[in-house]
Amino acid sequence: MMHILIEIIGWIGSVLILGSYFFNINGKLKSNSKTYIISNLLGGIFFTINTLVHQAYPSMIVNIIWIFIAIAALLKKDKPSSQIDQTT
Numbered sequence: 734m735m736h737i738l739i740e741i742i743g744w745i746g747s748v749l750i751l752g753s754y755f756f757n758i759n760g761k762l763k764s765n766s767k768t769y770i771i772s773n774l775l776g777g778i779f780f781t782i783n784t785l786v787h788q789a790y791p792s793m794i795v796n797i798i799w800i801f802i803a804i805a806a807l808l809k810k811d812k813p814s815s816q817i818d819q820t821t
Contacts, residue, residue: 739786746779750799765810774803 753772756762762769777799784793 739783742779743783746776746783749773749776749779765806767807767810770803770806770810774800774807777803 749772753769757764777796780796781793
């Protein structure tokens with residue numbers, strides 16, 4: 734039963750990452766939208782779990798980096814953007 738759950742988690746991760754990328758390149762989802770970033774974050778987490786169980790360590794490391802990139806994007810998104818003084 735656990736094996737099936739791990740496989741389902743891996744497939745959900747792939748759908749989240751590939752689905753968000755598909756919608757992004759087709760102009761339906763912006764790369765800086767929370768939906769896009771969270772889809773990549775969750776996809777990375779799910780892939781990390783799957784690759785850890787399968788002992789696919791190179792893929793696991795890539796997915797951990799993917800997670801950190803998504804977290805950094807979320808943190809950057811939540812910061813108020815600085816405005817440049819445009820007085821002349």
